[in-house]
Amino acid sequence: MTNEQIVALAKANYMDNYAQYPIAISHGKGTVLWDEDGASYLDFVAGIAVNALGYGDEDEKEALLKVVEDGVLHTSNLYYNRHAVNAASLLNRLAGSKQVFFCNSGAEANEAALKLARKRGSAKGKTRIISFNHSFHGRTYGAVTLTGQEKYHKGFAPMVPDVLYADYNDLASVEALMDDSIAAIFVEPLQGEGGIIVAEQSFLEGLRKLCDEHDALLVFDEVQCGMGRTGRPFCFQHYGVQPDVLSLAKALGGGLPMGATLAFERAQGVFSPGDHASTFGGNVAAAALAEVVLSKLEALSAEVDVKGRYFRGKLEELKGRHPDKVVDVRGLGFMQALDLSVSVRTVVEKCMSKGLLVTSAGYTVLRFVPPLVASTADIDKAVAIVDEVLGEDF
Numbered sequence: 001m002t003n004e005q006i007v008a009l010a011k012a013n014y015m016d017n018y019a020q021y022p023i024a025i026s027h028g029k030g031t032v033l034w035d036e037d038g039a040s041y042l043d044f045v046a047g048i049a050v051n052a053l054g055y056g057d058e059d060e061k062e063a064l065l066k067v068v069e070d071g072v073l074h075t076s077n078l079y080y081n082r083h084a085v086n087a088a089s090l091l092n093r094l095a096g097s098k099q100v101f102f103c104n105s106g107a108e109a110n111e112a113a114l115k116l117a118r119k120r121g122s123a124k125g126k127t128r129i130i131s132f133n134h135s136f137h138g139r140t141y142g143a144v145t146l147t148g149q150e151k152y153h154k155g156f157a158p159m160v161p162d163v164l165y166a167d168y169n170d171l172a173s174v175e176a177l178m179d180d181s182i183a184a185i186f187v188e189p190l191q192g193e194g195g196i197i198v199a200e201q202s203f204l205e206g207l208r209k210l211c212d213e214h215d216a217l218l219v220f221d222e223v224q225c226g227m228g229r230t231g232r233p234f235c236f237q238h239y240g241v242q243p244d245v246l247s248l249a250k251a252l253g254g255g256l257p258m259g260a261t262l263a264f265e266r267a268q269g270v271f272s273p274g275d276h277a278s279t280f281g282g283n284v285a286a287a288a289l290a291e292v293v294l295s296k297l298e299a300l301s302a303e304v305d306v307k308g309r310y311f312r313g314k315l316e317e318l319k320g321r322h323p324d325k326v327v328d329v330r331g332l333g334f335m336q337a338l339d340l341s342v343s344v345r346t347v348v349e350k351c352m353s354k355g356l357l358v359t360s361a362g363y364t365v366l367r368f369v370p371p372l373v374a375s376t377a378d379i380d381k382a383v384a385i386v387d388e389v390l391g392e393d394f
């Protein structure tokens, strides 16, 4: 099938809830993707920060083939499977957490965190939750309520009750809401969809202190910024501020749907059998790929730390060359962004026509989340294309 045929079939059969670009992805190798008409693209989107190992990774292929040979893709949580327990033990070792709950997406990981916080809190008369303006936590009702952006709530009221919003990197705005009725604070240590906004050290330290003082849980949503993306296995490790609960998804399952909610010491033992569940949670094939990604995570993130600094330097140079169009450069590791004064959708489309996939975060921010295996040569090529696009009149 051609791109055009696939787009026509989609328009005839899909709900109209996405603004999709008119290409269909056919196959990939390394950091390169091909569409159904044979055009190739250097990929700096990675399926929205999912495909950490790029395309056609040999270890992922071997792990998946082994699962297929065993013949069991799914067991349910009535029974154990070795891949999921190995993935959980790797997660606890790498993050310093104590207990893991597996699910299938970022929204679900945050739903589990929300239920955990409410269950722990309700025994002590705490039900209220603080989250942040410009945050993003997913699209299910709990997760979208936590998401502090009006555009995601519009038309869907009423939201889940007892969620309050403070301003990111503004500790005073949290202090104004904080008291003993607060069960948890939900925060991304690096805001993603809200525009790639890096947390200040004193902000995360202040949140930790407030949670300690009021016996609330500090929940870090690292669905996007976790799993090596920022140059550490987990973003919170840049700050030395430990959460009580950590949400993960995106890159965790090596391209298969997988989420996880990690409980640290203070959030242990909240759930009892029957409190929470997910039919597909800990799915055998997804967990087998998670084992591969997690076994490489320390080495991968160390490389991202170095390559991320190189990338950042190149983006700063771009800002210097295009001061009229680039307002700001932000990010950590391989989660970088250019804040633009021109239409980001136009830039994305122009890059695509020149063979580079990039995406937006909000209305003005051009976001770069390449596979973690992207090389400095890939970075040079991507930056050259963006440079060319920003040099055009529009």
Ligand SMILES: *Cc1c(COP(=O)(O)O)cnc(C)c1O
Pocket (backbone or CB within 6 Å): 104, 105, 106, 107, 108, 136, 137, 138, 139, 188, 192, 193, 221, 222, 223, 224, 225, 249, 250
């Ligand atoms: C993508 C994202 C989510 C939602 O994940 P889904 O898998 O789409 O449900 C939640 N939080 C953050 C920070 C994200 O980037």
